[in-house]
Amino acid sequence: MNTLSYGLLALLSVKPRTGYELMQQIQPLWRAKHSQIYPLLAKLEQLGCVRFVQVTQKEKPDKKIYSITETGLAKLRSWLPEQADEPVKRDELLLKAYCLSLAEPRQARHLIAERRALFQNHLAKYNAQLAELKRETGLSDGEPGLRSPYFGNYILIKRAIAGAQLELEWCSWVMHILDEEQGQCAERPEP
Amino acid sequence: MNTLSYGLLALLSVKPRTGYELMQQIQPLWRAKHSQIYPLLAKLEQLGCVRFVQVTQKEKPDKKIYSITETGLAKLRSWLPEQADEPVKRDELLLKAYCLSLAEPRQARHLIAERRALFQNHLAKYNAQLAELKRETGLSDGEPGLRSPYFGNYILIKRAIAGAQLELEWCSWVMHILDEEQGQCAERPEP
DNA sequence: TGTTCCATGTAATTCGTTACATGATTAA
DNA sequence: TTAATCATGTAACGAATTACATGGAACA
Structure with missing residues (x-):
C-alpha cells in the first residue's frame, strides 16, 4: 500500500x-x-x-x-503517527521565473498573469468549499472541533485559502516590479 | 527534452x-x-x-x-513563453491532517511539530540564501533589477521565505487549537 | 456542433525513487 | 566510529501520465 x-x-x-x-x-x-x-x-x-x-x-x-x-x-x-515524508513540489513556472531575465518583458508579464489567473480560480474554489463545509457542519461562524470528522477538512481549506492569497500577493509584487521597469523604459526611451 | x-x-x-x-x-x-x-x-x-x-x-x-x-x-x-503546467503538489502530511480527528491528541501535536521543525530549517536556509545572493550581487539593501541574471533567483527566494513563514503560521494556528482542546480536557476531566 | 460533466476502466510509456557502486575527508 | 559532504554514475523497480475506450446529458 x-x-x-x-x-x-x-x-x-x-x-x-x-x-x-x-x-x-x-x-x-x-x-x-x-x-x-x-x-x-x-x-x-x-x-x-x-x-x-x-x-x-x-x-x-x-x-x-x-x-x-x-x-x-x-x-x-x-x-497516522508514522513520520510524514517531505512534501513534493514540482512547479514549472518557478523554473521559468528563475531565468525570467531572459524573457521579453511582455512575455514575463504574461507568465505571471497566467499564474495569477490560475490562483484566482483556486481561491474562489476554496472559498466555495469553506462555505459548503459550514453548511455541511451547520456551523455558521464557529469552527469544527478537533473531534469533528470535518476538523481536518476545515484546517486544510483555511490553509489552502491562505496559500492561494500568498501566491496572488507574490504575483502582484512581481508584476509591480515588471511594470516599474517597463514604465521607466516608456518614460526614458533608449537613445 | x-x-x-x-x-x-x-x-x-x-x-x-x-x-x-x-x-x-x-x-x-x-x-x-x-x-x-x-x-x-x-x-x-x-x-x-x-x-x-x-x-x-x-x-x-x-x-x-x-x-x-x-x-x-x-x-x-x-x-520560456510556452504556457507553464500547473504546479504538482504531493504532501503526505496534508493527507494525515485530513483525518487528524482520528489521531490521539499528542500524536496530532507531534505531526504538526515535526512539520514546524522542517520548515524552520527551510526558512533558515532560505534566509541564508538571500544573504548570500546579496553578497554575490553586491547589493546590500536594494534588489537586483529585472535585467540582472539574479533577478529570478531573488524573487524565488523571497517567495520561498514568505511560503515558509505561512507554513509556520499555519502550524502555530493548528497547534493552538490542539492545545486549547487539550487544556479543556485537563481542566474538566471526564466524569 | 463541439465541449464539459459524469463515471469507470485498461494499456503503453515516461518519470521518479531506491538500491547498487566507489572512495576520500571532516565533523560529531 | 558513525554519519555527512563531495562527486559521479547505472540498474531495477514502482509511481504517475498519456492514450485508448465508451456513452448519454447539458450547455454554449
Missing part, C-alpha cells in the same frame, strides 16, 4: 465517496489522475480496507460508492 | 555549475534525485545544449562543471 492508498482511506474515513469524487477531492493534497485511483480502489477492496455499493443511475453512468471498513480504519490509524 | 531538462538549462543560464550543485539547487523548484539528473546532463550534452570541463581536485572527487551553450540558450528562450 502506497501513500496515495492511505490518502484515499483518509478521505473515506470522513464520508463515503465514489472513485470520481475521490479523484477530484484529493487533488489539492495529492495530485493523481483517475487512471491511478481506480486500480488502487480495486486493490483496497481486495485487501478488505474498503467496500462499495453499486448505484445505477438514469441519465448518468452507474457508479460505485466506496466506504471504509474497520480493517481500513485500523490501517489508517497505524499509518 | 522533458521539463526537468529545461530546469537544468534555466539554472545554467545564470552561471555554470556541477551536476551535484544542480541537484541541490533545483530542489526548491523541482524535486529530483541525482540519479535522474546525471543522465539528463549527458543527454543535454549530446544535444549540444550544454558543455562541461572536467576538473580534478585533490582531497575531493573529480567534477564536471557544466555551462550552457548558445544552442541551449535558444532552446530555453523558445520554452
